[in-house]
Amino acid sequence: MPLVIETRTPPDISAADLYAVLRLRVDVFVVEQRCPYPDLDGRDLLADTVHVWAREDDVLAGCLRVLRHGTGTPAIGRVVTAPVARGRGVAATLMDHALTICGPDATIEVDAQAHLEHWYGRFGFERAAPDHDEDGIPHVRMLRRPTA
Template sequence: MPECSVVRKSWGELTTDELYSILKLRTDVFFVEQRIDEEELDNRDQEPTTEHFWIADDRGVAAYLRVLWDGEASHRDAHRIVGRVVVRGDRRGEGLAQVVFAEAVERHGHDAMLLHAQEYIAPLYSKFGFEPFGAAYVEAGLPHLSMYRPGA
């Protein structure tokens, strides 16, 4: 796994350049590459409890995820929801998703966590203690699994 510095910020701490780079990565991958036509900007990014984690290089954000807080647990006791996990195409295969994901779990692993994984990437999340529950389903036109990790 590469040695990379993970940045963590809330909405109010993001610079306009950081925000642009995050949104560019997310739209390049989710809209252009994966052709997901569902709402990307869902107003959850700007909530005061949302945390943005990313790794940047000289081209901008290379890997990203966000951690949401939901007051109502949607599964068991999980209030933390990991989402929008994405790696720029030219940096895939370097382990960046593992690095940024490990940072989020390190920071919030004491809380139960939930995520909706694209089915092909579920083995990555299993390495961090997430277990699938329920049947596979299609979300945004892609096969997904709901995954849960109890708090430590």
């Protein structure tokens, strides 16, 4: 069955969908990666946050969120794929969708796990700062400049 992409803002996301998104993030970022950090950072319910997720056979395959930081400058984050859906392009499909949401004229920010720098580079992101530690995992700030 093909991937079904869904996009919601906080007023339009159901409790069940938000729970599924948050659970996947905790299962991967906290449990699988053994990184106890506060995933619930208060940004998931901000009015200008956009949640994007993919379902396959009604099972959550992956998700991400687009933040505006109250400035209109978007940041894509919390990109995660369920273990059973890895290696099939789910995250790339979600990124393409997120880039469309952000628009071609936007400078877009990503705070990526450093080992994924090359993967984000495929989408036009470039390193914008040296590596930094975030909760014990090396990260790098990357930017994608307008394509126009």
